[in-house]
Amino acid sequence: MERYDHKAAEPKWRAAWTKAGLFAAQAQADRPKYYVLEMFPYPSGRIHIGHVRNYVMGDVVARYKMARGFNVLHPMGWDAFGLPAENAAIERGIHPREWTYDNIAVMKEQLAPMGLSLDWSREFATCDPDYVGQQQAMFLDFMDKGLAYRRSAVVNWDPVDMTVLANEQVIDGKGWRSGAPVERRELEQWFFRITAYAEDLLDSIDGLDAWPDKVRLMQRNWIGKSRGIEIPFPLTAPAAGLDALICYSTRPDTLNGASFLAIAPDHPLSRTLEADDPALAAFNAECRRMDTTEEAFETAEKKGFDTGLTVRHPIHPERKLPVWVGNFVLMDYGSGAVFGCPAHDQRDLDFARKYGLPADNAFFLPGDATPVADEALVPPKTDPVVYIDHFAGLAEATSQEGIDATIDWMEARGLGEGQTKYRLRDWGVSRQRFWGCPIPVVHCETCGTVPEKKENLPIVLPEDIDTSQPGNPLDRHPTWRNCACPVCGGPALRETDTMDTFVDSSWYFARFTAPKAETPTDAAAAGYWMNVDQYIGGVEHAILHLLYSRFFARAMAECGHLTAANHEPFQALFTQGMVCHETYRHPDGRWLAPEDVSRTADGATARADGAAVEVGPSIKMSKSKKNVVAPEDIVERYGADTARWFIMSDSPPERDVEWTAAGAEAAYRFLQRVWRLFSEGLALPAFATPAPAAMGEPAEALRRAAHRAIRDVTADIESFAFNKAIARLYELAGAVAKLDAEAPDAAFARREALEIMARLASPFAPHFAEELWSALGGEGLLTGAAWPVADETLLAEAMIVLPVQVNGKRRAEIRVAPDADAASVEALALADEGVRKHLGDGAPRKVIVVPGRIVNVVV
């Protein structure tokens, strides 16, 4: 009895698949296609369990769809530009390209033994000159359509390293290398006009019915459509050339409670005043010493500076409101000025209490006219409130009605202008970094900022760079920057900003349909393969990557690279949970990998020097925190199928998992167990032997279990419940083992069950399934063979067990036919001894019979 030998079987079957060309997709107009895609990896160095989980999920879907007769496209590539390559280059003195391509080679090699049904012929990296050139061509198209433009925007500036920092590089407001407090600095930067599609991106979410609701909700909230009004507040004395300050508000119904105005530190008025006011200048400087994240902005302590100026309340001109500069007002949002209504906004109330400003109610709750004290009154917008003053007529209106009525009222009197605004901002794509796709424009002294000629693309990054200093090496490169103006031919300077790496990942799915095309896409290939039928990736991409891709599809369609049918490029989306692990930090501040730490119940020490290691929370596996675990150990000891089986069985795909390898052994044991069921104890009949006409009941029971497995595993795969599908297969194996080998027709039933097992297990453990299939005498390759169909006649149950409750507590079980009528079920339930014991003397008040489910007797 030899064991199943994965070391012999796995390479053999992978070679067979390759030889048969099963995964090299070709468009075939007469066949239905299925495009399954997992979010492609950043080549950080090594594949970790999180990657494996992602790609195996896609592989299960791809192999299942193949078995269902689809022409499947399942490509893979590399999201190859990014910050870690630059850091590695600085640390090791090598070119980011070298580091990146080395990593790709390593990771590809790690992926190879997993047996993924990938079409490697379509592979590319986003840093390949070809991809860079096509992306640059699209940038020029976007410029042409007004979808790419330049304006100034703020960045995190490290005043010591004299460089721009990513948000990740700012720790507690300080540069990660220099430790210097970061400053906000304005630079001219490139933007994509995603806001032009705000309404469409929002509306179209309704149609994404194969996306998770949570992602749709997050995207809706991110776009953040709101109806509000711009209200001018006249200055009592004009200042800085302004007669009035314009405030945008989504809660104009609180206008009667306005007690102050707050403007952004960078508001033109504030900027003018600070020139003559050192105290204000100091206040503003402090406000600008903050990193650019929304989180830092929102959680910072709210502070203000009284300018001494006043405005008149628009509907109560006798009221003068003070104008403050507030660190909680952002110039980018609305108009850079807001009115504060402390009674109905907690932030404003805190601010008012801190600086001694009044808090007057604009409305009360019905029957309760208590003025606000420590807590702002902000009832749900759908609850009725009682307005006072000029909105007193809206006695029991909801806040939403109050807002709408106020906008109309103000507009009718010329006191403001209703506006629909979006939270969504244009997409800043400029990065002051080397390792990215160069933005293909040229700055000429005579012609200004002009696009590069398409025939000069790709603009590739130089090989000879100096990474010894912080900042973008392109800025100080001796020759790369200098070029000829594409318009006048005179001397000019190349743009040194590169593109956000989210640009690279916003259209790779389209490029996979024709990776060698001489234009960004090929109409015929995109026409056949697009859209992605099933997209799979981490939930951490729920907003940015997915929203940018939706925008890109629209922009590409506008430029003729896709069509309107591709506006939503991802037909169905599945967001898998993240694979998490504890983090370990050495006392010297370095993050340590799990394999470099020895962990005990109450602490951890570094293997290298025995230092006590700080154990951090379990968070998503990432290169930067080093909390990654590689699949090699499991693959080496037990084979790829075991690794695949275990990682799919261990937890529901949408859930985060804490990685432990304790259960991998069970997956291996299972495969061996199934192999033994084939190889031991029973001579199995030939593959195509028909079912005996009348089978013995124990064998028939196994047949029913096998066909139920077909039904259940199929449904579980369709609904991404891979862990449940695998549980069904464990049950099927148990049923096979339970059937006595001496029972009549046992050999036939076992052979059929094992054939079904091989077919159902093949998406999860494809090498093993091939080996079993071939051992059973199956013809050709199992991969791509038709998916089994359950025999309906074997699915029906003769009798079912119904629980009987008395007053909601389970007291007995009765056996009934599945289609028994309610009256007979009720009679049977009431006759049951266990039930009668709990009924007492009286007759039941009520009997609830849910057919096929439950009986509840109420006394």
Next chain:
RNA sequence: GCCCGGAUGGCGGAAUUGGUAGACGCAGCGGAUUCAAAAUCCGCCGAGUUAACGCUCUUGCGGGUUCGAGUCCCGCUCCGGGUACCA
């Protein structure tokens, strides 16, 4: 801060979406096999109580709706993701 999730035995999880809570797996315990071990096979396995049949409690916490709540509603706690320059 704001937006979005999650919490079920010692552990990972299941529960047909309001109908038997704990499928399946891990760990553990007991037995068979073995000179012994590994491997394998069989059985037990939420807590309390009981000689036993049973009974009581139990799905992060506190309320509520319902014949019936892990599932729905209201209010919390803790953990995770995102927060526009990590990808």
